Amino acid sequence: MSGETAITVSATVNGRRQTFTCEARETLADALRRRCQVRGVHLGCEHGVCGACTIRFDGVTARSCLMFAPQADGAEIVTVEGLADGDELHPLQEAFSRHHALQCGFCTPGFLMVAQELLAEGGPLTEEVVREAISGNICRCTGYHNIVEAILAVADARSGEAEK
Amino acid sequence: MTGTRHGHEPGVGGVGAVVRRHSDPALVTGHATFIDDIESGGTLHLAMVRSPFAHAEIKGVDASAALDLPGVHAVLTGAELVRHAKVQPVGWEHIDNQRAAPTYAMAVGKVRYCGQIVAAVAAESRALAEDAAELVEVDYEPLPVVHSIEDALAPDAPRLVPEWPDNVFGSQTYGNGDADAAFADAEVTVSERLTFGRQFGCPLEPRGAVATWERYTNRIELWINSQSPNRVREVVAEVLGVPVSGVRVRVPGIGGGFGSKANYYGEEILCCLLSRLTGRPVKYIEDRQESFVATSHAREQRIDVAVAATRDGVITALRGHIVGVLGGEISSVGMGPVWLSAVSIPGPYRIPNLELSVTGVLTNRTPYGSYRGWGAPKATFAMERIIERLARELGVDSNEIRRRNFVRPEEMPYSNGVFATLDSGRYEHCLDLCVERLRRDGWYRFREEARAAGRKVGIGVAAFVESTGIGPSRVMARLGIAQGGYDEAVVRMDSTGRVTVFTGQTEMGQGMSTTLAQLCADELNIPVDQITVVMGDTDACPYTGYGTGGSRAAAVGGVAVRQATGELKRQILRVASHQLEVDVADLEIADGLVQVRGLPGYGRTLADVAYAAYRRLTDVGEGTTPTLQGRAVFDPVALTYANGCAGVVVEVDPATGGVTVLGYVMVDDCGTMINPQIVDGQLHGGCAQAIGGALLEDLVYDRNGQLLTTTFMDYLLPTAMEVPPFSTVHVETPAPNTPGGMKGVGEAGTVPGPAAIAAAIDDAVDDPAVFVRHLPVSPEQVYRFCNAAG
Ligand code: FES
Ligand code: FES
Numbered sequence: 001m002s003g004e005t006a007i008t009v010s011a012t013v014n015g016r017r018q019t020f021t022c023e024a025r026e027t028l029a030d031a032l033r034r035r036c037q038v039r040g041v042h043l044g045c046e047h048g049v050c051g052a053c054t055i056r057f058d059g060v061t062a063r064s065c066l067m068f069a070p071q072a073d074g075a076e077i078v079t080v081e082g083l084a085d086g087d088e089l090h091p092l093q094e095a096f097s098r099h100h101a102l103q104c105g106f107c108t109p110g111f112l113m114v115a116q117e118l119l120a121e122g123g124p125l126t127e128e129v130v131r132e133a134i135s136g137n138i139c140r141c142t143g144y145h146n147i148v149e150a151i152l153a154v155a156d157a158r159s160g161e162a163e164k
Numbered sequence: 165m166t167g168t169r170h171g172h173e174p175g176v177g178g179v180g181a182v183v184r185r186h187s188d189p190a191l192v193t194g195h196a197t198f199i200d201d202i203e204s205g206g207t208l209h210l211a212m213v214r215s216p217f218a219h220a221e222i223k224g225v226d227a228s229a230a231l232d233l234p235g236v237h238a239v240l241t242g243a244e245l246v247r248h249a250k251v252q253p254v255g256w257e258h259i260d261n262q263r264a265a266p267t268y269a270m271a272v273g274k275v276r277y278c279g280q281i282v283a284a285v286a287a288e289s290r291a292l293a294e295d296a297a298e299l300v301e302v303d304y305e306p307l308p309v310v311h312s313i314e315d316a317l318a319p320d321a322p323r324l325v326p327e328w329p330d331n332v333f334g335s336q337t338y339g340n341g342d343a344d345a346a347f348a349d350a351e352v353t354v355s356e357r358l359t360f361g362r363q364f365g366c367p368l369e370p371r372g373a374v375a376t377w378e379r380y381t382n383r384i385e386l387w388i389n390s391q392s393p394n395r396v397r398e399v400v401a402e403v404l405g406v407p408v409s410g411v412r413v414r415v416p417g418i419g420g421g422f423g424s425k426a427n428y429y430g431e432e433i434l435c436c437l438l439s440r441l442t443g444r445p446v447k448y449i450e451d452r453q454e455s456f457v458a459t460s461h462a463r464e465q466r467i468d469v470a471v472a473a474t475r476d477g478v479i480t481a482l483r484g485h486i487v488g489v490l491g492g493e494i495s496s497v498g499m500g501p502v503w504l505s506a507v508s509i510p511g512p513y514r515i516p517n518l519e520l521s522v523t524g525v526l527t528n529r530t531p532y533g534s535y536r537g538w539g540a541p542k543a544t545f546a547m548e549r550i551i552e553r554l555a556r557e558l559g560v561d562s563n564e565i566r567r568r569n570f571v572r573p574e575e576m577p578y579s580n581g582v583f584a585t586l587d588s589g590r591y592e593h594c595l596d597l598c599v600e601r602l603r604r605d606g607w608y609r610f611r612e613e614a615r616a617a618g619r620k621v622g623i624g625v626a627a628f629v630e631s632t633g634i635g636p637s638r639v640m641a642r643l644g645i646a647q648g649g650y651d652e653a654v655v656r657m658d659s660t661g662r663v664t665v666f667t668g669q670t671e672m673g674q675g676m677s678t679t680l681a682q683l684c685a686d687e688l689n690i691p692v693d694q695i696t697v698v699m700g701d702t703d704a705c706p707y708t709g710y711g712t713g714g715s716r717a718a719a720v721g722g723v724a725v726r727q728a729t730g731e732l733k734r735q736i737l738r739v740a741s742h743q744l745e746v747d748v749a750d751l752e753i754a755d756g757l758v759q760v761r762g763l764p765g766y767g768r769t770l771a772d773v774a775y776a777a778y779r780r781l782t783d784v785g786e787g788t789t790p791t792l793q794g795r796a797v798f799d800p801v802a803l804t805y806a807n808g809c810a811g812v813v814v815e816v817d818p819a820t821g822g823v824t825v826l827g828y829v830m831v832d833d834c835g836t837m838i839n840p841q842i843v844d845g846q847l848h849g850g851c852a853q854a855i856g857g858a859l860l861e862d863l864v865y866d867r868n869g870q871l872l873t874t875t876f877m878d879y880l881l882p883t884a885m886e887v888p889p890f891s892t893v894h895v896e897t898p899a900p901n902t903p904g905g906m907k908g909v910g911e912a913g914t915v916p917g918p919a920a921i922a923a924a925i926d927d928a929v930d931d932p933a934v935f936v937r938h939l940p941v942s943p944e945q946v947y948r949f950c951n952a953a954g
Contacts, residue, residue, distance in 0.1 A: 023291070039201045040194015042419070044368040045452040049876035052368060080194035089192065097188035100841045103849060104673025105191030106198065106369045106419030131884040138876065140368045140420050141673050143848030143913075144884040 011072040013038060014082035022069040029053045031069035032079065040080035040109045044138065051137030054110035055079050061117050080109035083116065091154050092116055099150035103141035110137050115151045125155040177693070178686030179904070182841040185678040186697070187417070187671065197416045199372035199389040200449050207374065208237055210435060210448035211293035213283035213300045214457065215275035218528035218869020219310070219324070219492070222273055223303035225283055230296040235288035237442045239300060240434060242272035242282070248437055250403050252430060255395070256498035258643040259334030265325050265526070267493040269403065269430030269437075275304070276324055276492025277530050278869055279457025281430060286438045286446055309528045309869040313466055313487050316525040324492055324526040333490055333524040334499055338507055340581030341517035343472075346481030350472030354553045355483075359938045360542045360918075362464035362489065362863040363856070365535040366881060367672075369419020370450040371459060375435035379443060384411045384436050389418045391426040391670050392711025395647070397702045399428050399496075400436055415700030418672035422853070423534030425672065426713040427460045427496045456874040460533025461863055464489040465505060469546040472517075477558055477565045481517035484509040484546055488524045488532065495533035499524035500645075502532070504539025504631070507583035511547045512591040512629045512807060513569040518582050528869040534713065536853060537914035540630045545939065548626040548919035552926065553935065562923070563599065566627055567592055577802075577900075586629060588897045589807040594831045595627055597893050598809040601829045605891055607813045610826075620816040620950070621826070622930070624923025626916040629807040632834075632908035633899065634714030636800045648709025650799035651716075653724035655684060655732045657792040659778035661756075661771035663688065663732075665697045668708030669721040674910055675842040676717050680725050682838050683718075683904070687729040688736075689753045690770065706795075715806065715908030718838060723903050724798040731794030739792070740773045742785040804899040806907040808832040810851070810916035814924040821947030823859055823925060825888050828917075833895040835907030840894065843909050848890050850913015856882045857914070858921035858939050925949075 010019040013036050020035040032041045032055070041064055044050035048066040055064045056078040083090040092115050095101070102108040111134060118125070118133045130151050131144070139147065177183040190196040227239035251266040270281035283300050287293035308322040315321055316331040324331055347353055374387040384406065390396045393413040401408040418425065431448050439446040450458060465488050472481040488502030499522070506522035524532075555562035570591040571578045579585045602608060607623060614621040635649035654666040665684050671677045677697040685692040699705055706724075710716065733753065740758035741748045744767060752761050759767030776783035777792045784790075813827035830847050837843045860880040864872045873879040898905025922936035925946065934949045 025291070033200075038194065039197075042198070042369070043200070044370075044419075045876050047452065047875055047877075050368060080192075084193050089189070093192035096192050097184055100185070100845045102188065102191055102673075103675070103845055104367070104369065104418060104420040105187070105196055106367075106673075108191055109194050112192065127889070135883045135885045138368060138881050138883060140366060140422070140853075140881060141849045142845060143850075143852035143890060144887050145848045145890050146845060148884065148889070 007070045009070055009073045011074065012076045014078055024070060026069040027065055028067040028069045028072050029064035032064060038079045038081050042106050042109055044106065049138065051110040051114065052107050054113040056113060061113055080112055083112060091157065095150040095154045099146045099153060101142060101146040101150035107137060107139040111139065111147055119155060119158070125152060127152065176685050176689060176691055178682055179836065179838050181682065181839065183678055183682055183692050183839055185675050186681065187677060198369055198419055199387060199416055202374045202387045202416055203447060204445050207445040207447050208286040208288065208442055209290040209293045210438060210446055211285050211290060211297040212281045212454065213285065213297045213302065214279045214454065215271065215282050216278065217275060217304050217306050218278045219307040220275050220304040221307065222271060222275065222282060223305050226301040227283060229299040230285055233292065233296045233299065235292045236285060236296045237444070238286045238438055240284045240438055240441070242268065242270050245270055246272055248404065249433060250405065252496070253399055253402060254494055254498045255496050255647055256500040256645050258645055259336050259499060259503065262334035262498065263328060265333065265494050269433035277528050278871055279454065279530060280492070284434045284438060286442055311527060311865065311867050311869060313489060313525055316527050324528070331526045333494065333526055335523040337519065337521040338582045339519050343481045343483055343517040343519035346517040347472045350480060351475045352554070352557055353470060353472045354550060354557050355470030356550055356553055356937060358467045358469065358546060358549055360463050360465050360545060361940050362461050363535065363861045364459060364461050364863065365422030365424030367420030367422055367424060370452060370455045371425060371429065371431065372449040373432040373435045374445060374447040375439045376445040377436055377440040382406065382410060385414065386411065386432060386436060387414045387416060388432055389425060390415060391421045391672060391713055392428065393670060393700060393702050394668055394707055395711050396428050396432060400433065403433050404436055413702045415670050418670065421672040422536040423538065423713055424459050426711060427533040453874045456863065456879060457530050457871055460495050461491060461530045462501060462532060462535030463542065463857065465502060465542050467542060467546045469509065469550045471550050471554055473554055475558065477554065477560055477568050479513060479515050479569050482510055482515045483519045485521045489529065490524045490526050491529040491531035492526060493531045495531040497533050501534060501538045505542040508539050508543035508631065509546050510580050511544060512571055512586065512627055514571045514575065514578065515580065518580065520582060529865060536850065537911045540628065540911065540915045541857065541918050544626060544628045544915050545919045545922065549922060552923050563595060563625060566595055584631065584805065585802060586805050587802060588900050589629065589805060589833055590895060590897055591627060591807060594807060594809045594833060594895055597895065598625060598811045598829055598831045601891055601893050602811045605827060605829065607827050620818060620928045621813065622924045622926065622928025623811065623813050624920040624927055625809060625811045626919035626923060627809045628916040629805045630912055630915050631803045632715035632806045633719030633800055633804045633902060634710060634716050636802055637709060639803060650797055651708045651721040651724040652706035652797045653721065653728040654706050655725065655728040655794045657732060657736065657774050659774050661769065661774040663690065663695045665695060665725055666705050667697065667699050667721055667725060668706050669717045670700055670712045672712065674846060675839065679718055679838040679842060680722060683722050683726045684729045687726050688733055690756065715910040717910065719804060719899065719902050719906045719908040720798060720800055722838065722906055724796050726904055727796035727798055728794040731796060732792055735792050735794065736773055739777045739784045739788065740768055742788065743768055743773065743776060743783055800901060802901045804835065804902055804907045806832065806834045806909065806912050808895070808912065808916065810920040812917065812920040812924045814921065814928055816925060816928040816946055816950060818950035821943035821950065823946055825855055825886065828888050829891045829893065830913060831893040831895065832909065832912050833897050834909035834912060835899040835902065836896055836905035837894060838906065843894065844892050846909045847892050847913040850911060851890055851917055852882050852887045853914045854917020855887055855921065858918040858941065860886065860940055862940050
């Protein structure tokens, strides 16, 4: 490791405790991809703008390309791989597919993580609120129209259930 | 890529059905495989040493410090490269006087743009390779920089290729009728100089490649996120001097392409070569900053356009002169996109006298290549702007001018005498639908109310045609393009009755694996979820003359799949006919059976027919060839023309110069729609790119040839805040020369938007002195429009 100190990091990734060794300068995104084998963390810019690398870090979304791997020691991390319940897709994943809210799908993990956080906040969702919430993520394929629809559809289904 | 049973709607899911995409479950769960997920044991990682100068002699490269770093395996320079590699081929050699500017996979002796590769470092990890790249000492002697068109064409300009008399790569004029006479006799003439900024496809996933050159078999296995695996295979073979059969190109999931991944590049050659030199798999993943200097640029042009017309607004002649700002090296498409802009300016209009010219100049910028829409967005910008200008001159509504000049359906096929033969379409109908939808969505009323309240809201409309389904091999040959325009497809039924489609097309997010399966399902009348589409492997998949681009995957590749399926179907019926002792003509496939027409349920299951064809040959009669497989090659007889109209509503803020897109109507005639949901998705994405191109995206160079916009903070891609909801309208005029009627929809969204947005800004500012002449239009420019008129 080019003479650098190797650092041991222990974190919970999608519910499983993982311990790995990394370089001090390694980004969390790289460590998750290469050492924890969660390949749904995508790298679109590595400078914190596109949101493709978004994960949930101790309960809040974070851009894993802007964090160092050693910062994850003791952390609770959820990536897109942690959303589905076995073979059962998360309602957002299901809605993204049904509404054609993904084309190449490279940005999708980031959008799903952000949308999941938005839904968890539980407030009423309008188109404006959704657009604002996802404005930190870039999608080059879809033009966002169907992403917004998919998120609103899940929100609507939830509020429908709540009223029952 | 295998079909899964996730979530298909019941029924066959053939042409016209909304079928959920096969690829979605893996993508939404993070389990899809992209290029950076490909890595076998022992892989070395490549980092590039890229030139900090736009134009310089390379006096020497000292890699000793880099090579001393433990874990560094090799450093390749241009001097070494030429011992192993030939020049990169240029696919498009279609301009009569086109010059040759030999380009290698990396700089040899001289750099001609910032970011050009000077050395490639292979090391145990990417981080280590980057460390080592910083230790490579390059001795540059800077040369004067050619920054702009004016610089390039100045009589005493420094020359990028010293052997040339100037910096002109090629130049050609095309004509029909007598434009000079028509202009001389004209009742009205208007002219404008327009410019379009430099932009690029910018897929969210950068380019990447992983190469393994097997020493003992002398075979290269190359994984690459390319839209043209067949072409990459041939190029690798040609450049590295190995047989085509010795190269296997494989394509994983692609994180967006937009044409930029249809070009071929030096990086994949370097991966192959370094694999041979090190004996290890070698991987390169472009980082975002590199992508701005290393992935093909596009769009930048200067356009002089003029029309002659009668006082009634009938256009009698058009002149268009385009200069394309090429880069310091020639990309794999030469000056193809610039040429297409020039010959496409007449668009959907009947203009008897044409004079169109194109010139490509070299500048010290990143090479100019493909980006979704190719020539069409600039051609449409030119034509629709000059129509707006003419409308102002005559004091009539620009839509009236459009109506008076549209080629009408009964005039088709209509040749404009230069390049296009408009095959089908109802252009005026599309315009009507666009205006109608804008009205239905309330935008005209909204504009009046907003204006009454002192707000600056405007509506702009632009009509377009776009050559799609590229391309008939005859047209390609006539243009001097060293590629075919056909597609081959193979469709097999296995011994259990399941069907696999093999295609040379690639999936880059546009849903091609699903739509090809739908065409096959439609032909066989079996559920789409019983069909698997295999693509992205040159050892397993058929050949395509051109790859995936030019809105051709459905209109050419799809037809080949349909025809191969037809052949498969004939074989299935033949076997069943023997089994049932019924004439082939009396059989049909329905409900999983080959059954006798009019006797539903009387027949054999497809599984049984398939089993017989493979494993119970006694059932199929003498002389019947075992197995079930159809193969077809489809070469279209002519290009087809997708067409339509965009209507955009904007609000301009005079205090900040900000432009907000409020509404966006896109009317599109892509011929027969295979999957309407996917068609909408293609339009949405293209329209968002049109917004980016009109308002945000700009690759800005300083006078020294340094690119100033190399992050997403500087090169602004549209986010959900800049993009409105879209209102799409579909017209389906089947393409007369395409069996099945598809025209193609991959690029259409990008085409009319820039022109429509320019018109909408004019309308919003509503000042006779204001006319948008340059895109992307900056807030500063709009502020000046609003505050000082100009
Ligand atoms: S890769 Fe982290 S924000 Fe783009
Ligand atoms: S689906 Fe391709 S970037 Fe969003």
